[in-house]
Amino acid sequence: MEAAFVETARDGRARCGVVATPRGEFTTPRFMPVGTRGAVRHLAADDLERLGVRVVLANTYHLMLRPGADVVAGFGGIHEFADWGGHVLTDSGGYQIYSLEPTIDDHGATFTSTYDGSSHVFTPEEAAHVQASIGADIQMVLDVCPSSVADRAVLRRAVDRTALWADRGRSAFLAHPDASSRQCQFGIVQGGTDEALRVESARRTIEVGFDGYAVGGLSVGEERAEMLDGLDACVDLLPADRPRYFMGLGDPVGIVESVGRGVDMFDCVLPTRLARHGTILTDGGRYNLTRAEFASSDDPLDPRWPESPAGRYSRGYLRHLLLTREPTAPRLITLHNVAWLLRFMDRLAAAIRAGEYATFRAETSAVWS
Numbered sequence: 120m121e122a123a124f125v126e127t128a129r130d131g132r133a134r135c136g137v138v139a140t141p142r143g144e145f146t147t148p149r150f151m152p153v154g155t156r157g158a159v160r161h162l163a164a165d166d167l168e169r170l171g172v173r174v175v176l177a178n179t180y181h182l183m184l185r186p187g188a189d190v191v192a193g194f195g196g197i198h199e200f201a202d203w204g205g206h207v208l209t210d211s212g213g214y215q216i217y218s219l220e221p222t223i224d225d226h227g228a229t230f231t232s233t234y235d236g237s238s239h240v241f242t243p244e245e246a247a248h249v250q251a252s253i254g255a256d257i258q259m260v261l262d263v264c265p266s267s268v269a270d271r272a273v274l275r276r277a278v279d280r281t282a283l284w285a286d287r288g289r290s291a292f293l294a295h296p297d298a299s300s301r302q303c304q305f306g307i308v309q310g311g312t313d314e315a316l317r318v319e320s321a322r323r324t325i326e327v328g329f330d331g332y333a334v335g336g337l338s339v340g341e342e343r344a345e346m347l348d349g350l351d352a353c354v355d356l357l358p359a360d361r362p363r364y365f366m367g368l369g370d371p372v373g374i375v376e377s378v379g380r381g382v383d384m385f386d387c388v389l390p391t392r393l394a395r396h397g398t399i400l401t402d403g404g405r406y407n408l409t410r411a412e413f414a415s416s417d418d419p420l421d422p423r424w425p426e427s428p429a430g431r432y433s434r435g436y437l438r439h440l441l442l443t444r445e446p447t448a449p450r451l452i453t454l455h456n457v458a459w460l461l462r463f464m465d466r467l468a469a470a471i472r473a474g475e476y477a478t479f480r481a482e483t484s485a486v487w488s
Contacts, residue, residue, distance in 0.1 A: 196254025243288035314352035390456035
Protein backbone atom coordinates (compact mmCIF):
# COMPACT_ATOMS: atom_id res chain seq x y z
CA MET A 120 0.00 0.00 0.00
CA GLU A 121 1.24 3.47 -0.79
CA ALA A 122 2.10 5.70 2.17
CA ALA A 123 -0.16 8.51 1.09
CA PHE A 124 0.74 11.98 2.30
CA VAL A 125 -1.90 14.70 2.60
CA GLU A 126 -0.70 18.21 3.36
CA THR A 127 -2.76 20.01 5.99
CA ALA A 128 -0.80 23.26 6.45
CA ARG A 129 2.14 25.07 4.89
CA ASP A 130 4.38 28.00 5.71
CA GLY A 131 6.94 28.51 2.97
CA ARG A 132 8.40 25.07 2.32
CA ALA A 133 7.63 23.83 5.84
CA ARG A 134 4.55 21.65 5.91
CA CYS A 135 2.26 19.72 8.21
CA GLY A 136 0.50 16.65 6.98
CA VAL A 137 -0.99 13.21 7.56
CA VAL A 138 0.70 9.97 6.53
CA ALA A 139 -1.64 7.03 5.90
CA THR A 140 -0.41 3.42 6.09
CA PRO A 141 -2.26 0.08 6.32
CA ARG A 142 -2.15 0.45 10.13
CA GLY A 143 -3.67 3.92 10.22
CA GLU A 144 -2.49 7.51 10.21
CA PHE A 145 0.04 9.73 11.93
CA THR A 146 0.63 13.45 11.64
CA THR A 147 3.79 15.24 10.60
CA PRO A 148 6.27 16.69 11.31
CA ARG A 149 7.03 13.54 13.27
CA PHE A 150 9.92 12.43 15.48
CA MET A 151 10.35 8.67 15.92
CA PRO A 152 12.21 7.38 19.00
CA VAL A 153 14.64 4.56 18.31
CA GLY A 154 13.91 1.10 19.70
CA THR A 155 16.76 -0.79 18.04
CA ARG A 156 16.02 -4.23 19.47
CA GLY A 157 12.27 -3.79 19.81
CA ALA A 158 12.23 -1.42 22.79
CA VAL A 159 13.16 2.21 23.34
CA ARG A 160 15.91 2.03 25.95
CA HIS A 161 14.45 2.18 29.51
CA LEU A 162 10.85 2.52 28.25
CA ALA A 163 7.96 0.09 27.75
CA ALA A 164 5.07 0.25 25.31
CA ASP A 165 2.73 1.81 27.89
CA ASP A 166 5.30 4.56 28.51
CA LEU A 167 5.36 5.33 24.79
CA GLU A 168 1.57 5.42 24.68
CA ARG A 169 1.40 7.88 27.57
CA LEU A 170 4.03 10.08 25.95
CA GLY A 171 2.05 10.24 22.71
CA VAL A 172 4.60 8.41 20.55
CA ARG A 173 3.04 7.36 17.25
CA VAL A 174 5.96 5.74 15.42
CA VAL A 175 8.95 3.79 16.75
CA LEU A 176 12.01 2.79 14.75
CA ALA A 177 13.44 -0.74 15.11
CA ASN A 178 16.48 -2.26 13.43
CA THR A 179 16.29 -5.17 11.01
CA TYR A 180 19.92 -6.26 11.45
CA HIS A 181 19.65 -6.60 15.23
CA LEU A 182 16.22 -8.25 15.25
CA MET A 183 17.33 -10.68 12.54
CA LEU A 184 20.20 -11.82 14.78
CA ARG A 185 18.45 -11.62 18.16
CA PRO A 186 15.88 -13.08 18.67
CA GLY A 187 15.54 -13.86 14.95
CA ALA A 188 12.92 -12.75 12.45
CA ASP A 189 11.24 -16.15 12.64
CA VAL A 190 10.79 -15.76 16.40
CA VAL A 191 9.24 -12.30 15.98
CA ALA A 192 6.99 -13.65 13.21
CA GLY A 193 5.95 -16.51 15.47
CA PHE A 194 4.45 -14.01 17.89
CA GLY A 195 2.47 -12.49 15.03
CA GLY A 196 4.97 -9.73 14.24
CA ILE A 197 6.74 -6.92 16.03
CA HIS A 198 3.55 -5.29 17.31
CA GLU A 199 2.39 -8.41 19.13
CA PHE A 200 5.93 -9.25 20.23
CA ALA A 201 6.38 -5.82 21.87
CA ASP A 202 2.68 -5.27 22.69
CA TRP A 203 2.85 -2.01 20.77
CA GLY A 204 -0.20 -0.73 18.88
CA GLY A 205 1.45 2.23 17.16
CA HIS A 206 3.44 2.31 13.96
CA VAL A 207 6.83 0.64 13.55
CA LEU A 208 9.42 1.57 10.94
CA THR A 209 12.34 -0.81 10.45
CA ASP A 210 15.72 0.37 9.21
CA SER A 211 16.98 -2.08 6.61
CA GLY A 212 20.49 -2.57 7.97
CA GLY A 213 22.02 0.08 5.73
CA TYR A 214 23.31 2.02 8.72
CA GLN A 215 25.21 -1.09 9.84
CA ILE A 216 27.00 -0.99 6.48
CA TYR A 217 28.28 2.39 7.65
CA SER A 218 28.95 1.52 11.29
CA LEU A 219 30.15 -2.11 11.09
CA GLU A 220 31.97 -1.92 7.73
CA PRO A 221 31.00 -5.36 6.36
CA THR A 222 32.32 -6.76 3.08
CA ILE A 223 30.03 -5.54 0.32
CA ASP A 224 29.65 -6.28 -3.37
CA ASP A 225 26.80 -5.98 -5.85
CA HIS A 226 25.19 -9.13 -4.45
CA GLY A 227 24.90 -7.85 -0.87
CA ALA A 228 26.73 -7.32 2.42
CA THR A 229 28.52 -9.98 4.46
CA PHE A 230 28.37 -9.17 8.17
CA THR A 231 30.16 -10.68 11.12
CA SER A 232 27.59 -10.91 13.91
CA THR A 233 28.18 -8.49 16.79
CA TYR A 234 26.72 -11.16 19.07
CA ASP A 235 28.56 -14.40 18.32
CA GLY A 236 30.94 -13.77 15.42
CA SER A 237 28.91 -15.79 12.91
CA SER A 238 28.81 -14.70 9.27
CA HIS A 239 25.62 -13.50 7.58
CA VAL A 240 25.01 -12.44 3.97
CA PHE A 241 22.36 -9.75 3.70
CA THR A 242 20.93 -8.91 0.27
CA PRO A 243 18.24 -6.43 -0.80
CA GLU A 244 15.87 -9.33 -1.29
CA GLU A 245 16.65 -10.75 2.14
CA ALA A 246 16.17 -7.32 3.72
CA ALA A 247 12.69 -7.06 2.20
CA HIS A 248 11.73 -10.58 3.25
CA VAL A 249 13.08 -10.24 6.80
CA GLN A 250 11.24 -6.96 7.29
CA ALA A 251 8.06 -8.58 5.97
CA SER A 252 8.49 -11.30 8.62
CA ILE A 253 9.14 -8.75 11.36
CA GLY A 254 5.93 -7.05 10.28
CA ALA A 255 6.80 -3.36 10.49
CA ASP A 256 4.37 -0.88 8.97
CA ILE A 257 7.14 0.84 7.02
CA GLN A 258 10.20 -1.02 5.80
CA MET A 259 13.30 0.58 4.32
CA VAL A 260 15.03 -0.74 1.23
CA LEU A 261 18.63 -1.88 1.77
CA ASP A 262 21.12 0.83 0.82
CA VAL A 263 24.83 1.60 1.07
CA CYS A 264 25.55 4.38 3.56
CA PRO A 265 29.13 5.64 3.10
CA SER A 266 31.11 7.81 5.47
CA SER A 267 30.53 11.54 5.17
CA VAL A 268 34.25 11.99 4.51
CA ALA A 269 34.46 9.30 1.82
CA ASP A 270 36.09 10.30 -1.45
CA ARG A 271 34.04 10.69 -4.61
CA ALA A 272 34.93 7.24 -5.94
CA VAL A 273 33.48 5.63 -2.80
CA LEU A 274 30.37 7.84 -3.01
CA ARG A 275 30.01 6.95 -6.70
CA ARG A 276 30.02 3.22 -5.94
CA ALA A 277 27.58 3.73 -3.07
CA VAL A 278 25.12 5.60 -5.28
CA ASP A 279 25.33 2.98 -8.03
CA ARG A 280 24.96 0.08 -5.61
CA THR A 281 22.11 1.80 -3.75
CA ALA A 282 20.27 2.21 -7.06
CA LEU A 283 20.88 -1.44 -7.99
CA TRP A 284 19.70 -2.63 -4.59
CA ALA A 285 16.67 -0.30 -4.68
CA ASP A 286 15.43 -1.95 -7.86
CA ARG A 287 15.99 -5.45 -6.49
CA GLY A 288 14.57 -4.64 -3.06
CA ARG A 289 11.46 -3.09 -4.55
CA SER A 290 10.91 -6.09 -6.83
CA ALA A 291 11.26 -8.47 -3.89
CA PHE A 292 8.82 -6.42 -1.81
CA LEU A 293 6.19 -6.35 -4.56
CA ALA A 294 6.66 -10.07 -5.29
CA HIS A 295 6.16 -11.04 -1.64
CA PRO A 296 2.79 -12.78 -1.07
CA ASP A 297 1.34 -10.10 1.20
CA ALA A 298 3.95 -7.52 2.23
CA SER A 299 2.62 -4.78 -0.04
CA SER A 300 -0.90 -5.16 1.38
CA ARG A 301 0.19 -4.61 4.99
CA GLN A 302 3.38 -2.57 4.68
CA CYS A 303 4.86 0.43 2.92
CA GLN A 304 8.40 0.54 1.57
CA PHE A 305 10.59 3.64 1.42
CA GLY A 306 13.53 4.24 -0.90
CA ILE A 307 16.71 5.98 0.24
CA VAL A 308 18.73 8.73 -1.42
CA GLN A 309 22.51 8.61 -0.94
CA GLY A 310 25.45 10.64 -2.28
CA GLY A 311 27.21 12.01 0.79
CA THR A 312 27.73 15.76 0.56
CA ASP A 313 28.30 15.62 -3.21
CA GLU A 314 25.39 17.62 -4.60
CA ALA A 315 25.55 16.16 -8.12
CA LEU A 316 25.49 12.61 -6.77
CA ARG A 317 22.59 13.54 -4.47
CA VAL A 318 20.58 14.72 -7.47
CA GLU A 319 21.43 11.58 -9.43
CA SER A 320 20.56 9.29 -6.53
CA ALA A 321 17.24 11.03 -5.98
CA ARG A 322 16.27 10.68 -9.62
CA ARG A 323 17.27 7.03 -9.79
CA THR A 324 15.39 6.24 -6.57
CA ILE A 325 12.26 8.01 -7.82
CA GLU A 326 12.45 6.05 -11.09
CA VAL A 327 12.11 2.81 -9.12
CA GLY A 328 9.01 4.19 -7.40
CA PHE A 329 8.53 3.88 -3.64
CA ASP A 330 5.77 4.63 -1.12
CA GLY A 331 7.94 7.23 0.58
CA TYR A 332 11.45 8.61 0.32
CA ALA A 333 14.30 8.98 2.80
CA VAL A 334 17.47 11.04 2.75
CA GLY A 335 20.27 8.89 4.15
CA GLY A 336 24.00 9.30 4.62
CA LEU A 337 23.80 12.77 6.18
CA SER A 338 24.08 13.77 9.84
CA VAL A 339 26.96 11.29 10.14
CA GLY A 340 29.69 13.69 11.21
CA GLU A 341 29.73 16.46 8.61
CA GLU A 342 29.20 20.12 9.49
CA ARG A 343 25.58 21.28 9.59
CA ALA A 344 26.08 23.57 6.59
CA GLU A 345 27.36 20.63 4.52
CA MET A 346 24.46 18.50 5.71
CA LEU A 347 21.92 21.11 4.65
CA ASP A 348 23.63 21.63 1.29
CA GLY A 349 23.31 17.90 0.65
CA LEU A 350 19.65 18.02 1.65
CA ASP A 351 19.00 21.10 -0.50
CA ALA A 352 20.40 19.30 -3.53
CA CYS A 353 17.77 16.56 -3.50
CA VAL A 354 14.77 17.26 -1.28
CA ASP A 355 12.74 19.27 -3.80
CA LEU A 356 13.10 16.43 -6.30
CA LEU A 357 11.25 14.04 -3.99
CA PRO A 358 7.52 13.69 -4.74
CA ALA A 359 5.41 16.13 -2.74
CA ASP A 360 2.62 13.56 -2.31
CA ARG A 361 4.89 11.12 -0.48
CA PRO A 362 6.42 11.32 3.02
CA ARG A 363 10.00 12.62 3.19
CA TYR A 364 12.19 11.18 5.91
CA PHE A 365 15.58 12.43 7.14
CA MET A 366 17.34 9.43 8.65
CA GLY A 367 19.27 9.79 11.91
CA LEU A 368 18.65 13.47 12.68
CA GLY A 369 17.53 14.58 16.15
CA ASP A 370 19.08 17.91 17.08
CA PRO A 371 16.51 20.72 17.33
CA VAL A 372 18.20 23.14 14.90
CA GLY A 373 18.74 20.40 12.31
CA ILE A 374 15.11 19.31 12.57
CA VAL A 375 13.75 22.84 12.20
CA GLU A 376 16.03 23.60 9.26
CA SER A 377 15.06 20.35 7.54
CA VAL A 378 11.34 20.87 8.12
CA GLY A 379 11.80 24.30 6.56
CA ARG A 380 13.01 22.48 3.45
CA GLY A 381 10.00 20.15 3.27
CA VAL A 382 11.05 17.13 5.37
CA ASP A 383 8.35 15.33 7.39
CA MET A 384 9.89 12.53 9.48
CA PHE A 385 12.95 12.09 11.70
CA ASP A 386 14.55 9.50 13.96
CA CYS A 387 17.55 9.62 16.25
CA VAL A 388 18.99 8.07 19.41
CA LEU A 389 19.81 11.57 20.68
CA PRO A 390 17.15 11.96 23.43
CA THR A 391 17.70 8.47 24.85
CA ARG A 392 21.49 8.36 24.54
CA LEU A 393 21.85 11.78 26.13
CA ALA A 394 19.56 10.68 28.95
CA ARG A 395 21.78 7.73 29.81
CA HIS A 396 24.68 10.13 30.28
CA GLY A 397 22.71 12.67 32.31
CA THR A 398 22.19 15.30 29.63
CA ILE A 399 18.85 17.08 29.84
CA LEU A 400 16.92 18.70 26.98
CA THR A 401 15.12 21.90 28.02
CA ASP A 402 13.49 24.98 26.58
CA GLY A 403 16.65 26.86 27.49
CA GLY A 404 19.06 24.42 25.84
CA ARG A 405 20.75 21.34 27.22
CA TYR A 406 22.88 20.77 30.30
CA ASN A 407 24.50 17.88 32.13
CA LEU A 408 22.93 16.98 35.45
CA THR A 409 26.14 15.57 36.92
CA ARG A 410 27.53 19.08 37.44
CA ALA A 411 28.10 19.91 41.11
CA GLU A 412 25.93 23.03 40.94
CA PHE A 413 22.80 20.84 40.78
CA ALA A 414 23.55 18.81 43.93
CA SER A 415 21.23 20.91 46.12
CA SER A 416 18.85 22.18 43.45
CA ASP A 417 15.17 21.63 44.17
CA ASP A 418 14.14 22.83 40.71
CA PRO A 419 12.63 20.35 38.23
CA LEU A 420 14.73 19.27 35.24
CA ASP A 421 13.25 22.10 33.14
CA PRO A 422 11.89 24.95 35.28
CA ARG A 423 10.12 26.30 32.19
CA TRP A 424 8.23 23.02 31.81
CA PRO A 425 7.20 21.63 35.19
CA GLU A 426 4.63 19.39 33.47
CA SER A 427 7.44 17.08 32.29
CA PRO A 428 6.79 13.40 33.13
CA ALA A 429 9.77 13.71 35.49
CA GLY A 430 8.72 17.16 36.71
CA ARG A 431 7.83 16.04 40.24
CA TYR A 432 11.46 15.19 40.97
CA SER A 433 14.20 17.71 41.78
CA ARG A 434 17.47 18.07 39.94
CA GLY A 435 19.26 17.27 43.19
CA TYR A 436 17.40 13.99 43.64
CA LEU A 437 17.84 12.87 40.04
CA ARG A 438 21.51 13.83 40.14
CA HIS A 439 21.92 11.65 43.23
CA LEU A 440 20.28 8.70 41.47
CA LEU A 441 22.43 9.25 38.41
CA LEU A 442 25.72 9.39 40.32
CA THR A 443 24.85 6.30 42.36
CA ARG A 444 23.89 4.50 39.15
CA GLU A 445 20.33 3.83 40.16
CA PRO A 446 18.46 2.58 37.04
CA THR A 447 15.57 4.89 37.93
CA ALA A 448 17.64 7.92 36.88
CA PRO A 449 18.14 7.11 33.18
CA ARG A 450 14.54 5.94 32.98
CA LEU A 451 13.13 9.21 34.35
CA ILE A 452 15.50 11.34 32.29
CA THR A 453 14.63 9.33 29.17
CA LEU A 454 10.94 9.96 29.81
CA HIS A 455 11.70 13.66 30.12
CA ASN A 456 13.92 13.92 27.03
CA VAL A 457 11.60 11.97 24.73
CA ALA A 458 8.58 13.94 25.97
CA TRP A 459 10.47 17.21 25.53
CA LEU A 460 11.37 16.42 21.91
CA LEU A 461 7.82 15.31 21.09
CA ARG A 462 6.54 18.56 22.61
CA PHE A 463 9.11 20.46 20.55
CA MET A 464 7.71 18.83 17.39
CA ASP A 465 4.17 19.79 18.43
CA ARG A 466 5.27 23.40 18.91
CA LEU A 467 6.96 23.35 15.50
CA ALA A 468 3.77 22.06 13.88
CA ALA A 469 1.72 24.73 15.65
CA ALA A 470 4.10 27.41 14.37
CA ILE A 471 3.68 26.16 10.80
CA ARG A 472 -0.10 26.17 11.10
CA ALA A 473 -0.01 29.72 12.50
CA GLY A 474 2.30 30.97 9.76
CA GLU A 475 5.05 31.57 12.34
CA TYR A 476 7.71 29.11 11.18
CA ALA A 477 10.31 31.86 10.71
CA THR A 478 9.82 33.05 14.28
CA PHE A 479 10.10 29.52 15.67
CA ARG A 480 13.22 28.92 13.58
CA ALA A 481 14.87 32.08 14.92
CA GLU A 482 13.97 31.22 18.52
CA THR A 483 15.32 27.67 18.14
CA SER A 484 18.55 28.92 16.59
CA ALA A 485 19.05 31.45 19.38
CA VAL A 486 18.89 28.70 22.02
CA TRP A 487 20.45 25.70 20.28
CA SER A 488 23.03 26.95 17.75
